[in-house]
Amino acid sequence: MRGYLLIESRDPFESTGAARTCELAIQLRAAGHDVALFLVQNGVLAVRSGARRTELDKVLGTKIEVLADDFSLRERGIAPASLSGGVKAAPIDSVVERMAAGWNAIWH
Amino acid sequence: MATKHTLTFVLMDAPFESARTTTAFRLLHAALDRGYDVNVFAYEGAVALSFAKQAQHPNAVHGRDVAQEDHPLSKNWIAALMAHARTRGADLKWVNCGLCVDERGVGEAIEGARRGSPADCWKMAQQSTATLVIPTK
Numbered sequence: 454m455r456g457y458l459l460i461e462s463r464d465p466f467e468s469t470g471a472a473r474t475c476e477l478a479i480q481l482r483a484a485g486h487d488v489a490l491f492l493v494q495n496g497v498l499a500v501r502s503g504a505r506r507t508e509l510d511k512v513l514g515t516k517i518e519v520l521a522d523d524f525s526l527r528e529r530g531i532a533p534a535s536l537s538g539g540v541k542a543a544p545i546d547s548v549v550e551r552m553a554a555g556w557n558a559i560w561h
Numbered sequence: 562m563a564t565k566h567t568l569t570f571v572l573m574d575a576p577f578e579s580a581r582t583t584t585a586f587r588l589l590h591a592a593l594d595r596g597y598d599v600n601v602f603a604y605e606g607a608v609a610l611s612f613a614k615q616a617q618h619p620n621a622v623h624g625r626d627v628a629q630e631d632h633p634l635s636k637n638w639i640a641a642l643m644a645h646a647r648t649r650g651a652d653l654k655w656v657n658c659g660l661c662v663d664e665r666g667v668g669e670a671i672e673g674a675r676r677g678s679p680a681d682c683w684k685m686a687q688q689s690t691a692t693l694v695i696p697t698k
Contacts, residue, residue, distance in 0.1 A: 460693075553690055
């Protein structure tokens with residue numbers, strides 16, 4: 454069963470599509486797939502500890518790995534120490550790594 | 562010995578517009594850094610990324626001439642990625658959708674970027690370990 458890497462680039466406070474990505478991640482996980490969510494560009498704006506983001510919290514409540522692009526975090530002044538629990542800062546290599554492992558990568 | 566992978570990236574954004582272009586180039590660099598072969602199929606506005614006639618400009622607002630402004634050009638980034646590929650023993654294939662090129666009049670591409678068709682995109686995807694499509698909004 455192939456894994457799914459969902460890449461979310463949009464500000465979750467601006468785009469309802471970001472919530473749909475979270476829903477898709479949860480559904481894929483429920484179907485038994487390996488799933489990771491990679492947040493990039495304005496997609497990282499939800500990972501500050503204390504940010505109100507219901508959909509991402511639901512994802513964090515599962516076994517889905519949630520990664521935040523370290524470059525995007527630095528650009529936006531979000532320190533790794535200020536990330537909410539369960540979110541890991543990660544290099545863009547994480548995307549390439551999973552693609553090379555044959556995961557399906559989906560950009561939103 | 563590490564497995565030789567081929568990854569395909571499908572780009573849609575025109576240059577000078579979106580952070581997606583920067584992210585896409587970072588992905589290409591990361592893949593090439595690992596020695597993976599990389600295919601790029603550029604369509605719609607992204608066919609202008611490799612347009613050879615892109616030119617730097619001065620910034621009158623800030624009082625900077627062309628050299629001082631040193632405005633980044635996507636064609637130069639692509640050329641740098643192609644050079645990086647050679648140092649890593651990797652292959653970077655860059656194909657522009659011909660229909661999209663004609664629509665925009667950007668037929669003069671830098672060396673190493675060639676004209677193709679959506680059929681090339683399909684072949685690239687077929688021959689790759691994975692494909693990532695980065696669309697515009």
